[in-house]
Amino acid sequence: MNPSLKLFLILFISLEITFTSKLWANIIIILVALALLAVHHFSWRQFCWLIAIPFLPAMALFITISFFSPDRDWFYGWVLVSRIYGYVSLGTLFTATTSQLALARSLEQNCHLPSKYAYGVLAAFNLVPRIRQSINTIYMAARMRGVTLHWWSPTLYFKAILAAIQWSDQLAQAMESHGFVEGQVRSFATVITISKKDWLLLGGIILAVQFLVIALP
């Protein structure tokens, strides 16, 4: 599916489950998302993380609503839990099935987002592995100078922020030196289209979700 439409769809469904409290609709959405993830070769370990990470906040919400709210509403507690898992599984489904480059290209071509934002964000994403490397390097550099840094040491963050500021400047220069000019027309190496099938899929899924929300408790 076209990345921009997919993003819109995910946001639409998330918004919809925010403003409705239908337990079964949420559960079916979660199950469908998980099934699609399984089709995309999501590993068991990744599934475990998916369940483990939102577990604490979800439980906290559940206990608060079910035991300590004025009407001790168990049903509403479960709705909130399913909502959190709904957001997480939809978000995971999106990131697992969409490449960042394809999304950036689609946002630029289909949604006419200024290329400055599309590629700026992409460039920042590509910095993530470098950030990890450089944090490791900062620890070592400090050790070699007789300083032991901890994760709470201000120097670590100072260095990291300094590096980030420098990178942003260098990145801008690098993009410019590779011919990037803000607002200038660009050609496209890969043309990303929105096909009839994409629109039909979008419409179909939105209709199905409406059916779930209206028909089920």
Next chain:
Amino acid sequence: MKEFSFNHLSFSFTTGEPVLTDLTASFAPRAVHLLTGPSGSGKSTILKLIAGLLPKYGGQITAGNLTVPEGSRSGMLFQDPVMQFALDTPRHELEFTLENCQVPRGQMKGQIATALSFARVTPLADRKITTLSGGQQQRVALAAVVAMKPTILLLDEPFANVDSANRQLILNQLAQLNRKNKTTIIITDHECFGYQELHPQVWQLRDHHLHALTPKEGNELLRHADQQEAAPIRVTMPSKDEQAIVDFTDLTIRQGDSVLLTPTNLHLVKNKTTLLTGANGVGKSTLLKALARLLPYDGQINFQGTDIQKISPGKYFRDVGLIFQHANDQFLNVTVGEELALSRQHGHNPFFTRARLQQALSDLQLNGREDQVVYSLSGGQKKKLQLLLMLMMGQQLLLLDEPFTGLDSQSLATILQLIRESRQVLPLTIVVVSHQLSGIEDFVDYHLVMQNQQLSYQRN
């Protein structure tokens, strides 16, 4: 086509002294220009001014002006290879570049293939850029710049991390580019060997001024550099009875799914200098990082008879230091003065008394810069400061990863002299990775070569 010309131009960064004063020069189009000069003299600044990156990204022109001919398109290659990419793989970066230049989609594939093979990086096209070595990244950056078909190509120390075989290849390619496409090429380089083929106009940047050498003077300089480069390094094999400081037992290093080093048994000799060379991407930096415990490896590395994994980090890094390829990685503070203070506080090299430190600073032309922000130093100045800071720490073993990048021969000689003097007071073992061999012939005792996933001592 008109010329690029500087008319009495003065330029300074907002803080500090002027970088260029009253510079007048004009660069003939369709020619190759070679800019040489000591580190910190402003070579990069000139290129960035031509590329239009300065004063846009800092500093200001305080007098005079710069004329750029209409319709010229510049492509620039930066000194630091890491920070030139917005995307994840070389192919995507090249696509991004060509999209910016509004190249029609039908022509992109062909142009990308041509540019990749120009810089000899076709096999790397779909690798993640973060997994490439410094030299490989530099070649990918070159491919991107060449793909833009610029009318003027600006190369800032393009070979600092490139091995000599690839350097020669790229120089030949540049000569062709200049002949065929009539591209104006301006290169800054502190080393002048290998340029004779290109017949460049040689410029020397001294005391904030650019001096054009006559063709005869230029040729003389290039020939001299070629002769120096050809001089072999005199090394011997380490003998069995010399004391080892580091032992490798079945050391194996992998990067992703490729093997960089097959099981190796070897030792490094104590209180000597061992040079480590090999082609780009062969794994030299990775080996140093394994030694510094920054990367995982298989097999065992012993430091003075103890497995380095069993030594606590605090103790290990009191004895072993790494000089990073990127000088910025070494710094922990903001100003030169603060960095020096930190090394004075924790360092235990008895050589550096207050007087000797002052002397070293003025020899390295770093004196009077105590309040300057380290990140605003020039490439060469950073390298000098970095070496000094680590020497002050007084470790027994220093691992140097391309420590001489961007250093002119004068600065290099000064730094080597400083290491020699310090060594007389406190013994020091050095392992140095360097593509630059001229100037360090007398400094090296042993020579390790890394090739075909193997590591062996060399003799001549």
